[in-house]
Amino acid sequence: MGKLLKGAAVLLGAAAAAEAGGTAYFYRRTMKRYNAKVERTIKMSGVDWESYFPLMHERSGWMAEQPHEDVWITSEDGLKLHGTYFPGEEGTKAVICFHGYTSKGLSDYGSLSWYYLKHGFRMLLVDERAHGESEGTYIGFGTMDRLDGMKWVQWMIGKIGDGAQILLHGNSMGGATVCMMGGMDLPPQVKGIVSDCAFTSAKEVFTHVLHSMYHIPAFPMIQIADRLNRKKAGYGLDDCNAAREVRKAKVPFLFIHGEKDTFVPCRMCEEIYKNCASQKTKLIVKDAGHGESYYKDTEGYERALDVFIGGIMK
Structure with missing residues (x-):
């Protein structure tokens, strides 16, 4: 019996060590900026982006030719954060854009800049913390970035004045x-x-x-990662939940999601939409994967923006 108990203890210890090692590996490659790779994110999106390269290159090239400048703010916890500002026609309308995981502002909004700049908007393309040229070691996943976002809103109001009309636009993590x-x-x-x-x-x-991509149980890996992140990055993985936060929303929302998104399933959009307390509308793009909606149905996407913006801005 003693040998059996000793053997069981050895097995449990090995299993615990393997679990801890797996969690550390998952945490490092997910939450720390230099281990979270854009190539891996693109692959996990499941979208054939090459088919859209001609449009992307054309639009991004056009955007690069428009007047723009680097701008900086400091976060509440002392990080130097970067944005790229396009003054456009210097009217009162402005959009602040927040990119997806492992990306940066100039990468995610090269195509949509065509729409916004041609509709008279100023644009501010934010590099979220631990991305692009912004400082930070640990990725904020929205929880920390929402606080940074408020700083960027105040920056834009300072740039335009109290008459500013600001739209917030984010994709995926943004x-x-x-x-x-x-x-x-x-x-x-x-x-x-x-x-x-x-x-x-x-x-x-x-x-x-x-569950869906690695086919492994989330427990106890998520719980261990949560405690680790609280210690290192200052927030828990469910401290701020978009579906909960929109229950307090007062400004109008336009929700967009790809019907065949396998990375961030469409049911998450449905849950956020259902909980949203403010005026809201929704566009689910047929056959679109993660982040693909604008390219899968450019006309429908822009038409939804036209209607939404027309109802909230002069």
Whole structure:
């Protein structure tokens, strides 16, 4: 019996060590900036992006030719954060854009810049913390970025004045960021929010990815990662949940999601939409994968923006 108990203890110890090692590996490659790779994110999206390269290159080339400048702010916890500002026609309308996981502002909004700049908007393309040229070691997954986002809103109001009409537009992690901002006490200059393929929370999207793509149980890996992240990055993986935050929303929302999104399933959009307390509308793009909606149905996407913006801005 003693040998059996000793053998069982050895097996349990080995299993615990393997679990801890697996969690550490998952955490390092997911939450730390230099281990979270854009190539891996693109692959996990499941979208054939090469088919859209001609449009992307044309639009991004055009955007690069428009007047723009680097701008900087400091976060509440002392990080130097970067954005790229396009003054456009220097009117009162402005859009602040928040990119997806492992990306940066200039990468995600090269194509949509065509729409916004040609519709008279100023644009601010934010590099979220631990991305692009912004400082930070640990990725914020919306929880920390929503606080940074409020700083960027104040920067834009300072640039335009009290008559500013500001739209927040985010995709994927950026979509979660603007949804979470929707639950905050936004200044009256923020007129509306566009959320494209947002996840509900870091905890829920990680759980989905572990189940659907890695075919491993989320427990206890998520719970260990949650405690680790609280210690290192200052927030828990479900401290801020987009589906909960929008219950406090007061500004209008446009929700967009791809019907065949396997990375961030469409059911997350449905949950956020259902919980949203403010005026809201929704566009589910048929056959679109993660972040693909604008390219799969450019006309429908822009028409939805036309209607939404026409109802909230002069």
